[in-house]
Amino acid sequence: MISRFKYYKLLLLVIFCSFLSFKLTSQNIKIFDFESKKPVQGALVKLYSLDSKLYLRKYTNNLGFISCDLVRPTRLNISHITYTTFDTIINEISNDIVFYIKKNKNPLKEVVVTAQIGEELVSNSVNNFLILSKNNIENSSSNNLVDLLSTQALFDISYDSFLGSGLSIQGLQGNNVKILIDGIPVIGRKGSQIDISQINLSNVDRIEILKGPAAVSYGTNSTGGVINLITNYNSGDYVNLSSYFENIGMSQINLNLKKSINGQNFQLNIGSSDFSGFSEDTLRSLEWKPKKQLFGDFFWSKKINNNKIQFKTSIFEEEIIELGLENNPPLNGIAYDMYYTSSRKSNYLKFSNFSDFYDINSLISYSVTKFDKNQFFVDINSDNSELIIDSEFNTKDFFKSAYARTEYNRSKSDNFKFQLGLDFNYELVGGSKIIDEEATIFEQSIFLQSNLILFSKLNTKIGIRIPNHSIYSAPLIPSFNIKYDFHPRLIFRQSYATGFRAPSVKELFLEFIDSNHNIVGNINLEAEKSHAFQSSINYIPYKNNMNLISLDIEFFLNEMTNKINLAQIENSNAYTYYNLSNSTYTGLNFFLKTEIGKKNKFEFSWNRYRIKTNTLKYKLPKQNFSAFYSYLNDEFNFGFNINWKLKSKSEFERFNDLGELVTYEQDSYQLLNASLQRNFKQINSILKIGFKNIFDVKTINSDIQGGVHDGSESIISWGRTSFISLNYYPFRKD
Missing domain, CATH: 2.60.40.1120 (Carboxypeptidase-like, regulatory domain)
Incomplete structure (x- = not known):
C-alpha cells in the first residue's frame, strides 16, 4: 500500500515537472x-x-x-x-x-476600421473598400480631398467657384455620402454638398472608402458610401515642414510636429493656403475668386494601463473675395465687393478600454460651422472700403452639431465577433436665410452587428440599426454580407442593405442667394429609402515577395425611393430640391493593381453605371476611366508619377420653362498630371516638380454639371499649370 502511495506521488511529481516544462x-x-x-x-x-x-x-x-x-x-x-x-x-x-x-506597403495586408467590428485586414473584411494611402496622396501631389478624388474613376467631381467642389459615387451625390474625419461626421453643407476643397490632407495618413450603403453603422447620409479620413497620430518624435507653389498663384505651407513625453503623445499641425485668383480677361472681376485658407489641429493622447484617452481640436478658416466690376462713368472708380467666409471648428474626446477579448470605444464631439457673407463699398483709387448695411447682402448662417457614439466589440474567438453600439446626433442650423431663423434635427440609434465564420471559407456579417428621427418616421435598417474564399487568391463577396436618409435642415429650410445662385429649401421633401445589392470577385493571379497582380470586379444595384436631387430651373439662376419618386442605379467597377519589383506600380480603374427613373430617360451610360503609374528608384533617390482620368460623355437633369424635368448632355474630357521627385537624403528633403491638367481642359460644353453653377458651360479647371513642392524632415535619420 505504501509502495503504491509512493508510486502515485512520483507520478504526480513527473506530471507537475512536465507541466512546468510545457508552460x-x-x-x-x-x-x-x-x-x-x-x-x-x-x-x-x-x-x-x-x-x-x-x-x-x-x-x-x-x-x-x-x-x-x-x-x-x-x-x-x-x-x-x-x-x-x-x-x-x-x-x-x-x-x-x-x-x-x-x-x-502591401495593399492586401492593410487594416481597416470603418464599419468594422474592431480592426480588420482589408482582405478579410466582408465589405468592399478602396484604400488611398499616404503614398497615393503624395504621389498625386494632392493638397486637399478634391485634388485626390478627381484622379479616381470611382468619383464624379462637380466644380463651382463659389460653392466649392462636391462629389458623387456610383451615381449617388454627396448628400448620400458620409464624410468622416477620424470617425467624426463633417458638417456644414453648401447646397447639398460638403465642399471637399476645404478638407486639407496635410495630416491624413490614409483614406478608407467604403463602397455601398453603410447605414447600419453610420445612419443617414451613408446610403451611397462612407469616406473616412484617418489622421496620422502614431507615437514618436517627428518634424515636417512642407511647401507647395503652383504658377497659377496657388501656394501652401504646412508645419507638422510630433512629440512623445512620458507615455503621452502630442501633435501640432498648422498651415495656410493662398490663391490670388485667376481670369483670362483683364477685368477686375475674376472667374476664379481669390481664396485664403488657414487650418490647424492639436492632438493629445495617453494610454493608462488598458485605457486610452484621445483629445483633438481642429480649426479651419476660409475667405473668398468676389471683386466687383468697376462702375461706368460718372461713377467710375468705385465697385462693390462680396466677402464669403467659412469657419469650421471641431473638438472631440475619445475613450477606449481594451481587454483580452473585448474593447469599448466611446467618443463625444462638438462641431460648429459658420458661413458669412458681407458686401463692401470700395473706392478703387484710395483702396478704402466700407461695409454696407444691407440684410439682403450681409448674412450669417451657422451649423452646430453634438455627436456621441459608444461601441462594445467582443471577439472571444476569431470565428465570432459581436458589436453593440449607440449613437446620438443633434444638429442646429440658424441664420437669416433659414425659415423661422433656426431649425433643429436630432437622431438617436441602436445598432448591432455580428461577424460569424461558419467554416474556414465562409464569413458572414449581419447587422441592424434601430433609429429614431425627430421629424421623419425612420424604419429598421438591416444589412447582410457574406464572403466566400474559393481559394486564398479567389474571393467572392455579396451584400444586401437598406438605407434611409432624412432631408437635411438646409434642404428643408435654407435659402442661399447671391449674384450667381438662388437655392431655396423645400419643406415638402420626403425621406429617401433604398435597397442595395453588391457582388464582387477578387482574383490574384500572381503574387510573390516582389510582384503582385490583383483584379477586382464589382457589380452594384441600388434602388431608391424619393431620391432628393437639386436641379436648375431653365433660363434662370434658381435651383430647387425635389423628390425623384423611383430611381435605379446599376453598374460595375473594375480595378487592376500591379506591383513589379519594388520600383514599379500601376493601377487601372473603370467605373460604368446607368440611371433609370420613372420620369427621365437617360440614353447614355456614365463612365470614368483612370490610370496611375509610379516609379521609384531608392538607389538613385529618384521617381516619377503619372495620373490620367477620362470622363465620358454623359447626361444630367434640369427643369425647363414649363417646370418639367428634362435631361441634357455634357461632353467628355480627359485630365493628365505628371511629376518628378528627388530625395536629397543628405539634407533630409524631398523635392517634387510637375504639371497638372496637361491637356489644358478649362470648360466643356454643358448647361450645368453636378454642381450649381450658372451658364452654358461646366467649369473643370483654370487650365494647365506647373508646380513645385518641398518636404523637409530636419530630424529624419534614414
Missing part, C-alpha cells in the same frame, strides 16, 4: 519598428494554441510590450493599423521575446 509564466513579448527600432504602441497581439484556439488577446503598451503566460508551442499573430500583419510559431520560450515589424 512558463510572466513572459514579455516586445514589438519594435523594423526601421526606427522604436517600440510600437497599440499593436494587437493574439496567441493561439496549435489547434487554433485563441487564448490571449492584448494590445502593447507605450513601451511596446505585453506580459503573458505562453504555452509552448504557440502561434503568434501581431496586427497594427499601419504595419504589416506578422504571424509565426513560437517553439522556444525565454523571458523576453522580441519581434520587429515593418510598415505596411
Whole structure:
C-alpha cells in the first residue's frame, strides 16, 4: 500500500515537472519598428494554441510590450493599423521575446476600421473598400480631398467657384455620402454638398472608402458610401515642414510636429493656403475668386494601463473675395465687393478600454460651422472700403452639431465577433436665410452587428440599426454580407442593405442667394429609402515577395425611393430640391493593381453605371476611366508619377420653362498630371516638380454639371499649370 502511495506521488511529481516544462509564466513579448527600432504602441497581439484556439488577446503598451503566460508551442499573430500583419510559431520560450515589424506597403495586408467590428485586414473584411494611402496622396501631389478624388474613376467631381467642389459615387451625390474625419461626421453643407476643397490632407495618413450603403453603422447620409479620413497620430518624435507653389498663384505651407513625453503623445499641425485668383480677361472681376485658407489641429493622447484617452481640436478658416466690376462713368472708380467666409471648428474626446477579448470605444464631439457673407463699398483709387448695411447682402448662417457614439466589440474567438453600439446626433442650423431663423434635427440609434465564420471559407456579417428621427418616421435598417474564399487568391463577396436618409435642415429650410445662385429649401421633401445589392470577385493571379497582380470586379444595384436631387430651373439662376419618386442605379467597377519589383506600380480603374427613373430617360451610360503609374528608384533617390482620368460623355437633369424635368448632355474630357521627385537624403528633403491638367481642359460644353453653377458651360479647371513642392524632415535619420 505504501509502495503504491509512493508510486502515485512520483507520478504526480513527473506530471507537475512536465507541466512546468510545457508552460512558463510572466513572459514579455516586445514589438519594435523594423526601421526606427522604436517600440510600437497599440499593436494587437493574439496567441493561439496549435489547434487554433485563441487564448490571449492584448494590445502593447507605450513601451511596446505585453506580459503573458505562453504555452509552448504557440502561434503568434501581431496586427497594427499601419504595419504589416506578422504571424509565426513560437517553439522556444525565454523571458523576453522580441519581434520587429515593418510598415505596411502591401495593399492586401492593410487594416481597416470603418464599419468594422474592431480592426480588420482589408482582405478579410466582408465589405468592399478602396484604400488611398499616404503614398497615393503624395504621389498625386494632392493638397486637399478634391485634388485626390478627381484622379479616381470611382468619383464624379462637380466644380463651382463659389460653392466649392462636391462629389458623387456610383451615381449617388454627396448628400448620400458620409464624410468622416477620424470617425467624426463633417458638417456644414453648401447646397447639398460638403465642399471637399476645404478638407486639407496635410495630416491624413490614409483614406478608407467604403463602397455601398453603410447605414447600419453610420445612419443617414451613408446610403451611397462612407469616406473616412484617418489622421496620422502614431507615437514618436517627428518634424515636417512642407511647401507647395503652383504658377497659377496657388501656394501652401504646412508645419507638422510630433512629440512623445512620458507615455503621452502630442501633435501640432498648422498651415495656410493662398490663391490670388485667376481670369483670362483683364477685368477686375475674376472667374476664379481669390481664396485664403488657414487650418490647424492639436492632438493629445495617453494610454493608462488598458485605457486610452484621445483629445483633438481642429480649426479651419476660409475667405473668398468676389471683386466687383468697376462702375461706368460718372461713377467710375468705385465697385462693390462680396466677402464669403467659412469657419469650421471641431473638438472631440475619445475613450477606449481594451481587454483580452473585448474593447469599448466611446467618443463625444462638438462641431460648429459658420458661413458669412458681407458686401463692401470700395473706392478703387484710395483702396478704402466700407461695409454696407444691407440684410439682403450681409448674412450669417451657422451649423452646430453634438455627436456621441459608444461601441462594445467582443471577439472571444476569431470565428465570432459581436458589436453593440449607440449613437446620438443633434444638429442646429440658424441664420437669416433659414425659415423661422433656426431649425433643429436630432437622431438617436441602436445598432448591432455580428461577424460569424461558419467554416474556414465562409464569413458572414449581419447587422441592424434601430433609429429614431425627430421629424421623419425612420424604419429598421438591416444589412447582410457574406464572403466566400474559393481559394486564398479567389474571393467572392455579396451584400444586401437598406438605407434611409432624412432631408437635411438646409434642404428643408435654407435659402442661399447671391449674384450667381438662388437655392431655396423645400419643406415638402420626403425621406429617401433604398435597397442595395453588391457582388464582387477578387482574383490574384500572381503574387510573390516582389510582384503582385490583383483584379477586382464589382457589380452594384441600388434602388431608391424619393431620391432628393437639386436641379436648375431653365433660363434662370434658381435651383430647387425635389423628390425623384423611383430611381435605379446599376453598374460595375473594375480595378487592376500591379506591383513589379519594388520600383514599379500601376493601377487601372473603370467605373460604368446607368440611371433609370420613372420620369427621365437617360440614353447614355456614365463612365470614368483612370490610370496611375509610379516609379521609384531608392538607389538613385529618384521617381516619377503619372495620373490620367477620362470622363465620358454623359447626361444630367434640369427643369425647363414649363417646370418639367428634362435631361441634357455634357461632353467628355480627359485630365493628365505628371511629376518628378528627388530625395536629397543628405539634407533630409524631398523635392517634387510637375504639371497638372496637361491637356489644358478649362470648360466643356454643358448647361450645368453636378454642381450649381450658372451658364452654358461646366467649369473643370483654370487650365494647365506647373508646380513645385518641398518636404523637409530636419530630424529624419534614414
